[in-house]
Amino acid sequence: xxxxxxxxxxxxxxxxxxxxxxxxxxxxxxxxxxxxxxxxxxxxxxxxxxxxxxxxxxxxxxxxxxxxxxx
Numbered sequence: 001x002x003x004x005x006x007x008x009x010x011x012x013x014x015x016x017x018x019x020x021x022x023x024x025x026x027x028x029x030x031x032x033x034x035x036x037x038x039x040x041x042x043x044x045x046x047x048x049x050x051x052x053x054x055x056x057x058x059x060x061x062x063x064x065x066x067x068x069x070x071x
Contacts, residue, residue: 011043
């Protein structure tokens with residue numbers, strides 16, 4: 001879980017490995033609202049904005065859909 005190739009996202013980098021795995025699991029299950037709530041609750045301060053979280057969910061969906069890469 002947690003494909004990080006090419007992410008380059010400051011919010012993603014602030015999340016712990018455990019939270020990253022939880023977000024990926026929620027995104028994979030189509031539970032984007034819950035994934036956003038987890039990010040906003042568990043990232044610490046400063047709390048990320050809604051737009052930043054939505055963008056990250058979008059990125060994670062694309063990465064997860066592609067699957068692991070052999071880079």
